[in-house]
Amino acid sequence: MSTTTMEPQGPRPSRITPARIGVYAFLVVSAAFFLLPLYVMVITSIKPMAEIRLGNLFSFPLAPTIEPWIKAWTYACTGVNCEGIKVGFLNSFRILVPSVIVSIALGATIGYALSFWRPKGANFLFAVLLLGAFIPYQVFLYPLVRMLSTVGLYNSLPGIVVVHTIFGLPLMTLLFRNFYAGIPIDLFKAARVDGGGFWAIFFRLMLPLSTPIIIVAVILQVTGIWNDFLFGLIFAGRENFPMTVELNNVVNTTTGEREYNVNMAATILTALVPLVVYFVSGRWFVRGIAAGAVKG
Structure with missing residues (x-):
């Protein structure tokens, strides 16, 4: 009497196809399109003005500070009023x-x-x-x-x-x-x-x-x-x-x-x-x- 052994089947290896590459490329470009401006806004908001004057738009702040956030909230000027937003x-x-x-x-x-x-x-x-x-x-x-x-x-x-x-x-x-x-x-x-x-x-x-x-x-x-x-x-x-x-x-x-x-x-x-x-x-x-x- 012969017995047949069944080998466990694992997940099929994913195949890299041109269509899949195109989908991932589109997703990466779309994510970069929306996340890059957000990144620039966030790092600029925690940079002191001395670093901003250097013009390095994408560089991470060397001396991060939350002072701009405090000023924006509490005492930034809107015309003659300086009560923040x-x-x-x-x-x-x-x-x-x-x-x-x-x-x-x-x-x-x-x-x-x-x-x-x-x-x-x-x-x-x-x-x-x-x-x-x-x-x-x-x-x-x-x-x-x-x-x-x-x-x-x-x-x-x-x-x-x-x-x-x-x-x-x-x-x-x-x-x-x-x-x-x-x-x-x-x-x-x-x-x-x-x-x-x-x-x-x-x-x-x-x-x-x-x-x-x-x-x-x-x-x-x-x-x-x-x-x-x-x-x-x-x-x-x-x-x-x-x-x-x-x-x-x-x-x-x-x-x-x-x-x-x-x-x-x-x-x-x-x-x-x-x-x-x-x-x-x-x-x-x-x-x-x-x-x-x-x-x-």
């Missing part, structure tokens, strides 16, 4: 939180209504919202200035929150409407049979199912509102300038020597919130997209 950081949060909450709440409610209740003129309303998303913002600036001035909201915190809510509403409505369109209509009909009304079905059924798309909406709104410069400059008012406007003032203040290390540190500080949001919620963003954020 911490004031803009606080203002950005005061603008960001209500703008994100209100725009997402309205977008979810309207998207839910357009998907399941379909009031009279729903398609026309949705078309108008989509049209508003594709018209350049500059077209609306002067009319909005006039309207907000008339109602006393121009150059105020509520005014800039209203502006961000208005311009975020089309995208939020589109996201939630397409997401709810993927939910089986039988769930809605069953809730209606059980006596559920508009708000009961929304809060007890739809919102618990909406976690993935809410994460997507939060990431999009946080990034867009935090990085906004134009609306903050025009509508917020000098006392409520967001961080992006304060950064512009720091960089363009030309009294004395231009401090590139302070400018780089201020730029990185301004970009930290969107970066943290992406790193913390990146997998939720992908999950939300896969769950139907761009369907329809």
Whole structure:
């Protein structure tokens, strides 16, 4: 009686093909394209000005210092005020939180209504919202200035929150409407049979199912509102300038020597919130997209 021995099979050796080489080359070049400017910003922000004057852009600092970061945050000058960009950081949060909450709440409610209740003129309303998303913002600036001035909201915190809510509403409505369109209509009909009304079905059924798309909406709104410069400059008012406007003032203040290390540190500080949001919620963003954020 003969026996056959089976040798354990290990992983197959990977073959190097031209296609694989091309893919890796593309990934390396793409990574370098995004990481090289970040590297220059970081090392410049921790260099003293004496080393920056030497012109060695890519060299690592010989005497690293965090003084530029401290100055950028606490006492960098924006015109005649030398309070750093911490004031803009606080203002950005005061603008960001209500703008994100209100725009997402309205977008979810309207998207839910357009998907399941379909009031009279729903398609026309949705078309108008989509049209508003594709018209350049500059077209609306002067009319909005006039309207907000008339109602006393121009150059105020509520005014800039209203502006961000208005311009975020089309995208939020589109996201939630397409997401709810993927939910089986039988769930809605069953809730209606059980006596559920508009708000009961929304809060007890739809919102618990909406976690993935809410994460997507939060990431999009946080990034867009935090990085906004134009609306903050025009509508917020000098006392409520967001961080992006304060950064512009720091960089363009030309009294004395231009401090590139302070400018780089201020730029990185301004970009930290969107970066943290992406790193913390990146997998939720992908999950939300896969769950139907761009369907329809």
